[in-house]
Amino acid sequence: MVKKGLFSKMLATYTIIISMSLIIIASFLSYWFQNYFLDQRKEQILNNSYMIQTYTMKYMAGDATWQQLNDIITMIAENIKSDIWLTDSYGRVYAISNKEHKELMYKQVFVKELEELRLGNTFEVTGPYAGVLDKTVRVYGIPIMNEGTFKGSIILYNSIEELGQSLKRVYEIIWISSIFAIIFSCIVIYYFSQKIIIKPLAEINSVARRISNGDVDKRVYLKSNDEIGELAQSFNFMADSIEKNEKNRREFISNVSHEIRSPITSIKGFISGILDGVIPQEKEKYYLSIAHEEIQRLTRLVNDLLDMSAIEAGEFSLRIMEVDINEIIRLTVINYERKIKEKRASVDVCFDGDSLFVAGDRDRLVQVITNLLDNSIKYVNEGGKIKISSKSKGKKAFISVFNDGPKIAEEDLLHIWDRFYKADKARTAKDSTGLGLSIVRNIITQLQEDIWVENKDNGVYFTFTLMKVK
Structure with a gap:
């Protein structure tokens, strides 16, 4: 009864609470790590953009060849795992890190964001950009300025799918850890619930059944200083009271039986003796008087028993x-x-x-x-x-x-x-x-x-x- 009722309800309640708590924590960590990862990614890109700007300015000043510039952006792109384009002041691509996009050379891109770049501001957008990029990407645009003059821009981008692959492993770690934490918590709850609550309650329940079957001398022996221990002590106090009441009941029945049987036996003996002719006729009155006294004694006993019964049943009313x-x-x-x-x-x-x-x-x-x-x-x-x-x-x-x-x-x-x-x-x-x-x-x-x-x-x-x- 306890295991099918209290235990299952308690285990289900704790499991739901812990599961919901860990799911909320895992969701928060996933969201937080995604933002943290993207912020770190952006910071990494911005840090490397300064090196790109330096070599771009050398290229524009004739101090570096186009091949050297292209090798530099290819190296940096591999290092930060991003694709890099360089555009002139009109948004035309003149250098790329990924040769798969060579068809974009000398094409004008991100025209809408060009005005923002000319003002010296960076931009950050996400989208498929049909005609330029057919897949959804996250793009960072950084202007190249020389003494306040807009000379072009650095376009760095990552595929959202690739970013998702990078985050996927982290998500797996977070959610797998949460699942293992839920399973571990359930095992711990199950073990301690059995030890601290269920087994003591089962013992109390078992002793209660034995007492109800007449073994009133049975007691619960639990060494616990918590509410379960107090319950066991209260149960033992109750059992002591039941045992005492049972003893009183048996003594009461025994005493009543003895007190009633004694006068009835005397009355029966005297009357039987008179009816059978064993007692002489001249002594019949004497023995009848003794029988009368026994009847009076029996009457007193019955009246006292009725009074005691009324008192114990709470039906003893007083007219003050x-x-x-x-x-x-x-x-x-x-x-x-x-x-x-x-x-x-x-x-x-x-x-x-x-x-x-x-x-x-x-x-x-x-x-x-x-x-x-x-x-x-x-x-x-x-x-x-x-x-x-x-x-x-x-x-x-x-x-x-x-x-x-x-x-x-x-x-x-x-x-x-x-x-x-x-x-x-x-x-x-x-x-x-x-x-x-x-x-x-x-x-x-x-x-x-x-x-x-x-x-x-x-x-x-x-x-x-x-x-x-x-």
């Missing part, structure tokens, strides 16, 4: 209103009077005033106080002491639930808010679902408040905060 937390504490203590007496515990309720109004959901706050009080009753010593207090400090109300039972071990403090966690499994196996404190923390968190537990010399304190209204 003004609530008297002191009144909730009083009613909860009254409702637990029977359990308190069974434990022969004493309960002290301490308030700063008769009422303490806070912002919260009444039903959920009842659930919080109920779970915390129920937890204290389970762990308080036989004949021990439970204390519930509410205090007002600034804009906050602090509610504490204390029991003088055994302290919570340090390793248990780290997990006390976890689902199904029971610090003393022997004492709470039948009395607790292991979800109460987890639900309490989630409710307080939903209210954007804090809750914590402390071990003190005389017992254990659970304390949470609420926002005051009055």
Whole structure:
């Protein structure tokens, strides 16, 4: 998927960008070199024209023969690879370097440019010049002046085709170099893309597939300090979270299965015993009462599971209103009077005033106080002491639930808010679902408040905060 999608797109994009860049550079270099070559050619011609002028003036003064002059221009023409004509003041040719053009001897050429030459100016033209030259040439005309008098001209020209042949090799070097540069760049991009991007992404993709197939312990091992390395780290963090969630899910299913199977097994056993006549008739009521307790335990577990499911699914809605937390504490203590007496515990309720109004959901706050009080009753010593207090400090109300039972071990403090966690499994196996404190923390968190537990010399304190209204 990565190789057919991301890699091909990236390689195509980079190839197009590099190709366009090198094509533009090659075109610019070709254009620049052509102009440079022609400028150098012109400079070379102009430099050699001075020597031609010198011998021409000697010829005109009778100091040199026509053959000598013709030999000189032939030599110079071969040296600069140009054809040279000499014309008189009327534009008639009287000397040529290339014998193939001997039919032009004494013919008048470039009449239109003659006036420009008489003014002492050079000219530069390109064209086929039918009747004079049948092929396209580049012509340079240079006047021969003697003390301000026009004596004739030097005509130097090159075939455009010949100039093109000279430039062709340079063009080939430029464009072949560009093509090799494009191919080399593509190879380098391919190699480094594979090494830096594609292979790491393929490894991440492979590990992701294995995790999706259930191998949640797999991780990506990449040594890279760039964005790919950060992606690998983020992926591993995600994998850690998935592994943790998978572990929690399995533990949750295992715990729920155990918690549900235990009361169902008891209920089934007692009812089967009654139906089969194994249990004496006079004890049927006793065993039915035990089955009833197991059903109540199962009901509590189901209700807690529904609450936990609603919390984790984000469907746990709160109806915030003004609530008297002191009144909730009083009613909860009254409702637990029977359990308190069974434990022969004493309960002290301490308030700063008769009422303490806070912002919260009444039903959920009842659930919080109920779970915390129920937890204290389970762990308080036989004949021990439970204390519930509410205090007002600034804009906050602090509610504490204390029991003088055994302290919570340090390793248990780290997990006390976890689902199904029971610090003393022997004492709470039948009395607790292991979800109460987890639900309490989630409710307080939903209210954007804090809750914590402390071990003190005389017992254990659970304390949470609420926002005051009055």
